[in-house]
Amino acid sequence: MAESVRRVAVVGAGAAGLMAAAHAARNGAEVTLYERNDRPGRKLRITGKGRCNLTNACTTAEFMEAVPRNARFLYAALARFAPEDTMAHFEALGVPLKVERGRRVFPVSDRAADIVDALVTDVRRAGVKTVHARVTGLTVADGAVTGVRTAAGEFAHDAVILCTGGMSYPGTGSDGDGYRLAREAGHTITPLTPSLVPITSDDPTCRRLQGLSLKNVALRIVSVQSGKTVYDDFGEMMFTHFGLTGPMILSASAHIQDIAPGKYTAVIDLKPALGDKQLDTRLLADFTKYANRDFLNAVGDLLPQKLIPIVVERSGIDPRKKVNLITREERLALGALLKGLTIPLRGFRPIDEAIVTAGGVQLKEIDPGSMASKLVSGLYFAGELLDLDAYTGGYNLQIAFSTAVLAGEHAAWGC
Ligand SMILES: Cc1cc2nc3c(=O)[nH]c(=O)nc-3n(C[C@H](O)[C@H](O)[C@H](O)COP(=O)(O)OP(=O)(O)OC[C@H]3O[C@@H](n4cnc5c(N)ncnc54)[C@H](O)[C@@H]3O)c2cc1C
Known part of the structure; x- marks a missing residue:
């Protein structure tokens, strides 16, 4: 049958x-x-x-x-x-x-x-x-x-x-x-x-940089408590009104399912192709080229326009200071900032955006x-x-x- x-x-x-x-x-x-x-x-x-x-x-x-x-x-x-x-x-x-x-x-x-x-x-x-x-x-x-x-x-x-x-x-x-x-x-x-989801931040920097897309940057997600890097990547990311998104951020979210306010920080290397020394040489070259300009107007070759006020503020250097008066220490600190712009993370966007x-x-x-x-x-x-x-x-x-x-x-x- x-x-x-x-x-x-x-x-x-x-x-x-x-x-x-x-x-x-x-x-x-x-x-x-x-x-x-x-x-x-x-x-x-x-x-x-x-x-x-x-x-x-x-x-x-x-x-x-x-x-x-x-x-x-x-x-x-x-x-x-x-x-x-x-x-x-x-x-x-x-x-x-x-x-x-x-x-x-x-x-x-x-x-x-x-x-x-x-x-x-x-x-x-x-x-x-x-x-x-x-x-x-x-x-x-x-x-x-x-x-x-x-x-x-x-x-x-x-x-x-x-x-x-x-x-x-x-x-x-x-x-x-x-x-x-x-x-x-x-x-x-x-x-x-949610996984593969945008990440929120309380840092007002994100809102100020809303719409800015960074290409060819390196990203690390660091545990605040242990200082350990839990994720690192190279590629593209974007600032939004609520925080961060873009391919690297979505990928990062899958690695940090235990996210909580203050637990992780995003560390962005804006110049991953340059080592610390090379970056300092580059800064020195730019500062020589624009020796008589104010600091605020001397970093345009290095950074997208939107980022300049943020970096200038975080550097602690007077924006009106003439570049030829910037000290070596200030320049090194600026280099370190460009190699590690930090954004504290809060949590994930809702599951319907994942x-x-x-x-x-x-x-x-x-x-x-x-x-x-x-x-x-x-x-x-x-x-x-x-x-x-x-x-x-x-x-x-x-x-x-x-x-x-x-x-x-x-x-x-x-x-
Ligand atoms: C924006 C976006 C981009 C993505 N890009 C990629 C990518 O490029 N590569 C990749 O690998 N993954 C990608 N994904 C993930 C991928 O789409 C999903 O993992 C995949 O579609 C899951 O397949 P699924 O069949 O399980 O579910 P779905 O594809 O979600 O299909 C489920 C279906 O069930 C139907 N349904 C639900 N409940 C009922 C019900 N009660 N009765 C009848 N029908 C019902 C729904 O209408 C739907 O059609 C992406 C996801 C999103 C949101």
Whole structure:
């Protein structure tokens, strides 16, 4: 007698849901994909500033280092569907890819929409039925999932894969609904915190420098108590009315989850290409060139206009002092200031401004080899809903894809 076809529900048509649905269907299941938005992949469309950094062309060992917590959980998922598989998958779907700095992978077109379109076409070709509805509950009987509930009623399924995402950028549809569904099914949700998020500061300097973007600077985040550097990087950052943002700051936030007012300071090296001695030689040269100018008007070659009043104030040197009267000590102190502009940090911006949500469905309640719930039979998880997050560089989408492939296949197989 032929085995009956398994009816699989996938909740959420984001990165994980689209991938899981296609894989479940290709493995013989009758798949229904539920999405609350009228179109799929809303968050995906804004990833990588609209260019979608879909994965990172790195080894598994390197990948693990980009996942600050619970990385070991990912071994099986990455063994089944590694970054190279993601790349091959999208190339096979007709999206040529390119690898940029830091092995970040993007579509050649620089269009995130091409990634969404490829996934949507794949889902359609695999025979997945898509339903525009918010799943409001799961139906569970005798420890096994039996279906989903929507405003239109209850629908029977043999397996349900929850792919509802995190709770950042809630306007995209990922507003944390899935945590409630998981909790109602008996799962534990670890504390939800923002990651890859702008950082606030009480220093009025930030407001004064609002809009100033610094490129090619070095950043260190230093623990005030121990003096230890907990994060260092080189690149771009920006001042805003509330504090700091930009690529380096977002990355830094993933390394300092225990942030609290006064606990950390950002130390910005405005001249990382110059050693202390070279910088002093440079200052001396500029001061010789502008020997008769006031100090305030003698640092324009070294600093962006907006920064000048801040640096002048912090140097303690009289802005009207003639440069040829500046002492060696004053000049050395100025050099030290340029190598270490400090901004005390306060905390993170709210979770809805974060790129990812840290925390989620507790991993010890999930089988890492199948993404199946250990508590409710027939229930599976994939993507950001899990207690997994990574640094910037394409890792978060890869986590969504890898966990989705495992969940899709195992939900279809029923094991
Ligand atoms: C601005 C921004 C830029 C980013 N850039 C990158 C990048 O370049 N590279 C990278 O790796 N990562 C990036 N990320 C992170 C990445 O987008 C997420 O980690 C990834 O989308 C998570 O995939 P997911 O499928 O788990 O969730 P999502 O992609 O968030 O999808 C979840 C889906 O579930 C739907 N849903 C939720 N609840 C329900 C419900 N009850 N019923 C029905 N449907 C529901 C939502 O509408 C949504 O469509 C970025 C994030 C943001 C916010």
